[in-house]
Amino acid sequence: MSTTSKVPPLTYRIIAECSTTKARVGVMSLRHSDVDTPVFMPVGTQGTMKGILPDQLITLDCRILLGNTYHLGNRPGTKILEKAGGLHKFMGWPRSILTDSGGFQMVSLLQLAEIDEKGVNFKSPYDGSECMLTPEHSIQIQNVIGGDIMMQLDDVVKTTTRGPRVEEAMHRTVRWLDRCLEAHQRDDDQSVFPIVQGGLEPELREKCVAELTKRKVRGYAVGGLSGGESKDEFWPTVHICTDLLPKDKPRYLMGVGFAADLVVCVALGIDMFDCVFPTRTARFGCALVESGQLNLKHKKYALDMRPIDDKCHCSTCKSYTRSYLHHIATMEAVSSSLLSIHNVAYQLRLMADIRQSITEDRFPDFIKKFMSAHYEGRKVPQWIQDALAAVNVQLDQPEVTQVAEEASLSE
Amino acid sequence: MKFAVEVASKLSGRVGCLVQTETGQKFPTPLLLQTTKGGSIPYLSREVFKYLTEDSQILEICLSTTDHMEEALKAFKSGIASFVGFPEYLSFVTLKDPCEESPSGFHVKDAVPFFTRRGKKELTADRFMDIIEVFKPNIYHSLCDNDTDINSSKKRVIKSVDRTENFFKACLERHKISETLRNSLFFAPIVGGYNKHARSQSIEFVSKHPEVGGFMIDGLHSNGEHATKIPRESLKDIVSHCVQKLNTDKPKMMLGAYTPLAVLELIRLGVDIFDTSYIYLTSTNSQGLVFDYNLAAEKRSNHLALDLNDESYAEDFTPILEGCSCLACQKHTKAYINHLIKTKELLGPILLMIHNMHHYLMFFESIRNCIAGDKLPELIQLVEGCVSEETVAKEDKKIPPILEQVEPASVAT
Numbered sequence: 001m002s003t004t005s006k007v008p009p010l011t012y013r014i015i016a017e018c019s020t021t022k023a024r025v026g027v028m029s030l031r032h033s034d035v036d037t038p039v040f041m042p043v044g045t046q047g048t049m050k051g052i053l054p055d056q057l058i059t060l061d062c063r064i065l066l067g068n069t070y071h072l073g074n075r076p077g078t079k080i081l082e083k084a085g086g087l088h089k090f091m092g093w094p095r096s097i098l099t100d101s102g103g104f105q106m107v108s109l110l111q112l113a114e115i116d117e118k119g120v121n122f123k124s125p126y127d128g129s130e131c132m133l134t135p136e137h138s139i140q141i142q143n144v145i146g147g148d149i150m151m152q153l154d155d156v157v158k159t160t161t162r163g164p165r166v167e168e169a170m171h172r173t174v175r176w177l178d179r180c181l182e183a184h185q186r187d188d189d190q191s192v193f194p195i196v197q198g199g200l201e202p203e204l205r206e207k208c209v210a211e212l213t214k215r216k217v218r219g220y221a222v223g224g225l226s227g228g229e230s231k232d233e234f235w236p237t238v239h240i241c242t243d244l245l246p247k248d249k250p251r252y253l254m255g256v257g258f259a260a261d262l263v264v265c266v267a268l269g270i271d272m273f274d275c276v277f278p279t280r281t282a283r284f285g286c287a288l289v290e291s292g293q294l295n296l297k298h299k300k301y302a303l304d305m306r307p308i309d310d311k312c313h314c315s316t317c318k319s320y321t322r323s324y325l326h327h328i329a330t331m332e333a334v335s336s337s338l339l340s341i342h343n344v345a346y347q348l349r350l351m352a353d354i355r356q357s358i359t360e361d362r363f364p365d366f367i368k369k370f371m372s373a374h375y376e377g378r379k380v381p382q383w384i385q386d387a388l389a390a391v392n393v394q395l396d397q398p399e400v401t402q403v404a405e406e407a408s409l410s411e
Numbered sequence: 412m413k414f415a416v417e418v419a420s421k422l423s424g425r426v427g428c429l430v431q432t433e434t435g436q437k438f439p440t441p442l443l444l445q446t447t448k449g450g451s452i453p454y455l456s457r458e459v460f461k462y463l464t465e466d467s468q469i470l471e472i473c474l475s476t477t478d479h480m481e482e483a484l485k486a487f488k489s490g491i492a493s494f495v496g497f498p499e500y501l502s503f504v505t506l507k508d509p510c511e512e513s514p515s516g517f518h519v520k521d522a523v524p525f526f527t528r529r530g531k532k533e534l535t536a537d538r539f540m541d542i543i544e545v546f547k548p549n550i551y552h553s554l555c556d557n558d559t560d561i562n563s564s565k566k567r568v569i570k571s572v573d574r575t576e577n578f579f580k581a582c583l584e585r586h587k588i589s590e591t592l593r594n595s596l597f598f599a600p601i602v603g604g605y606n607k608h609a610r611s612q613s614i615e616f617v618s619k620h621p622e623v624g625g626f627m628i629d630g631l632h633s634n635g636e637h638a639t640k641i642p643r644e645s646l647k648d649i650v651s652h653c654v655q656k657l658n659t660d661k662p663k664m665m666l667g668a669y670t671p672l673a674v675l676e677l678i679r680l681g682v683d684i685f686d687t688s689y690i691y692l693t694s695t696n697s698q699g700l701v702f703d704y705n706l707a708a709e710k711r712s713n714h715l716a717l718d719l720n721d722e723s724y725a726e727d728f729t730p731i732l733e734g735c736s737c738l739a740c741q742k743h744t745k746a747y748i749n750h751l752i753k754t755k756e757l758l759g760p761i762l763l764m765i766h767n768m769h770h771y772l773m774f775f776e777s778i779r780n781c782i783a784g785d786k787l788p789e790l791i792q793l794v795e796g797c798v799s800e801e802t803v804a805k806e807d808k809k810i811p812p813i814l815e816q817v818e819p820a821s822v823a824t
Contacts, residue, residue: 046750046754046756047747047750047751047754048751048756048757048758049758050756050757050758051757051758051761052758053459053738053758053761054742055462055738055742056458056459059458071754075750075753075754076725076746076750079726080725080726080746080750083726083728084728084744084746084747090744090746090747090750091747092742092743092747302482302483303482303483303486305486305487315456315457315458316456316458319457319458319496319497320457320496321487321494323483323486323487323494324450324480324483324494324495324496326483327449327450327477327479327480327483328449328450328451331449331528332448332449332451332453333453333454333757333760334451334452334453334454334455334456335451336757337454337456337459337757337761338456341456341458
């Protein structure tokens with residue numbers, strides 16, 4: 001058959017590996033674009049990145065963005081998306097798209113969701129009717145949306161859940177993966193990523209990966225994290241998963257996007273990230289910078305005539321001062337666009353800097369510089385020190401720590 | 412700044428040019444000022460606006476949305492246009508936001524009340540001139556009482572003329588001695604509601620002063636949608652009275668969301684400068700402008716505008732206007748915009764602003780060409796042909812502006 005001779009819809013090639021940590025640089029080739037990894041994927045929930053034109057995203061060299069199946073399935077709905085020829089055409093975005101399964105939104109948005117073997121049962125927020133999202137249904141919608149990467153429907157439990165429910169969810173997730181792969185109609189254009197579940201139990205994660213890697217897939221997601229667990233529980237789980245997952249396929253950590261978390265998780269061997277945070281915080285008047293974020297509504301910026309970041313090349317930093325942004329933030333709609341552009345530019349530039357430092361095999365040095373600038377002389381959180389130590393990077397914690405400790409002892 | 416009339420035909424409009432003498436920048440009239448909110452063209456960042464046009468613009472800065480920037484501008488020193496991110500553009504400063512209905516009343520002696528998101532404020536002529544010297548506009552008008560419309564009482568109209576005269580006197584004294592405003596064009600407001608006698612009085616008073624660089628015919632509506640609803644005959648009657656009495660060498664300006672047909676009529680009478688508040692209102696009301704303005708092209712439309720919130724566009728994968736070269740029409744469809752409007756996404760009004768702004772800028776270019784070629788009556792006929800009764804009815808339909816729903820402040824609650 002001619003289709004079998006085609007290049008697969010996802011190929012992943014490692015370009016460089018860090019000689020100290022588990023970090024790697026790769027190229028993920030998709031039908032709509034080549035994506036350099038590690039990559040941050042901005043979230044365009046309803047077929048648009050809040051207040052940003054597709055042309056502007058291309059100017060920022062964004063290669064892939066995320067769409068939410070639950071929202072898109074409701075509006076515009078599959079009928080319109082099918083007639084449009086998929087989401088790429090519908091929203092005028094020529095590059096790659098990843099869609100989630102819709103399951104997470106059901107569980108997080110809808111209090112009435114119930115999960116059984118068939119799927120996720122919920123009351124429609126639109127008309128109150130009983131609906132069911134099955135693995136098959138999720139894939140059908142995602143096939144219509146046409147994203148380059150699709151997520152399997154998984155059995156989501158609260159991250160902090162312990163006990164048999166976690167194990168049940170893990171096994172069900174594996175069974176649902178088989179149903180997703182079975183239902184998938186467009187394997188020439190789209191790739192399904194399975195999701196590693198198993199809560200905070202290393203043995204369950206191990207069992208899950210063992211099952212998932214038996215299936216023919218082109219990449220993996222690590223799920224069930226960043227939902228309220230402590231950071232001391234978070235990073236060892238990521239660490240275990242990347243140890244277990246095959247090296248030759250991309251690994252996606254869902255819902256992680258704070259700058260320090262990105263740096264740590266790249267060191268742990270993650271390749272793909274997404275988060276609504278950069279655009280959401282923009283709407284509240286916050287701009288991302290090396291040291292965290294500036295709340296531009298604060299009166300200390302009223303007369304500050306510097307750009308948000310004088311090293312940033314985004315269109316906002318080229319033409320606007322902190323002072324002007326202070327005066328329009330949260331007041332004029334255009335301020336959301338201006339801060340979103342900067343924040344997305346910040347995330348993409350951070351990832352580009354990370355990739356370059358890995359390629360030049362100076363990533364450990366990059367991490368040290370990043371952490372010292374990010375925490376500005378404050379103590380780097382213990383979990384970050386621990387996580388980085390696990391991949392052979394020792395942060396020199398300045399005497400500040402000792403002095404502070406001595407000070408606290410002498411009190 | 413200076414103004415020169417290039418082509419003038421009796422009752423068929425005139426073409427002219429505003430020139431920034433220091434830089435040589437030219438702004439052909441009839442001209443659109445770029446209406447701003449908080450100093451920004453609504454919904455459009457500098458980066459996005461530059462997709463629309465490379466031509467230099469004059470920003471219309473409203474004190475009611477920028478007065479809180481005064482302290483910052485003192486520190487910044489280079490004037491409002493640079494502060495809002497457009498150092499190469501010029502600025503015109505006015506008091507009220509033409510996009511929003513201005514509350515009436517609350518008059519006090521020797522001061523003008525105006526309303527900001529931070530509450531009601533009052534401006535005396537001196538305070539107003541203090542602010543103007545900090546904003547450093549290229550064009551501005553003296554403080555005025557323009558709180559009149561077609562329903563105003565004779566008493567209110569006369570009061571507005573008297574008060575405007577007093578403010579004008581005080582502002583002009585300050586203007587004459589101001590070093591900062593030496594090169595700024597000083598416009599005189601003409602008020603008097605729909606009362607010809609009052610208008611004549613207002614005109615007579617300011618005409619005595621050679622320092623006046625132009626006239627703003629004001630006090631005809633209370634801003635926002637009101638400007639779109641003035642009966643054409645009343646508007647024509649009072650504006651033609653004013654234009655006949657005003658010095659023909661100087662530019663005449665009218666602010667507010669006049670409809671395209673009203674604008675054409677006003678241009679025919681000799682008005683030179685308008686603003687883009689109509690574009691803001693149509694865009695936030697989910698309207699995409701489609702009326703014809705090109706005499707040489709094939710007829711494309713029977714409508715003034717399309718209501719893109721209408722369900723009939725949910726599966727329409729064609730652009731707002733076939734053949735339009737704007738970014739919204741080149742890359743996006745009615746179906747997508749319909750989806751963005753229904754999901755209250757910020758990109759909806761952004762794309763509509765892009766299209767409508769492009770359409771209106773092209774419309775004005777066509778107007779200038781038509782006047783130069785003595786074809787304005789034909790253009791008026793063409794646009795009239797597009798405005799069927801059905802679209803006028805749709806235009807009246809009240810759809811709440813999208814801004815209120817996407818504002819971050821409301822998202823936070």
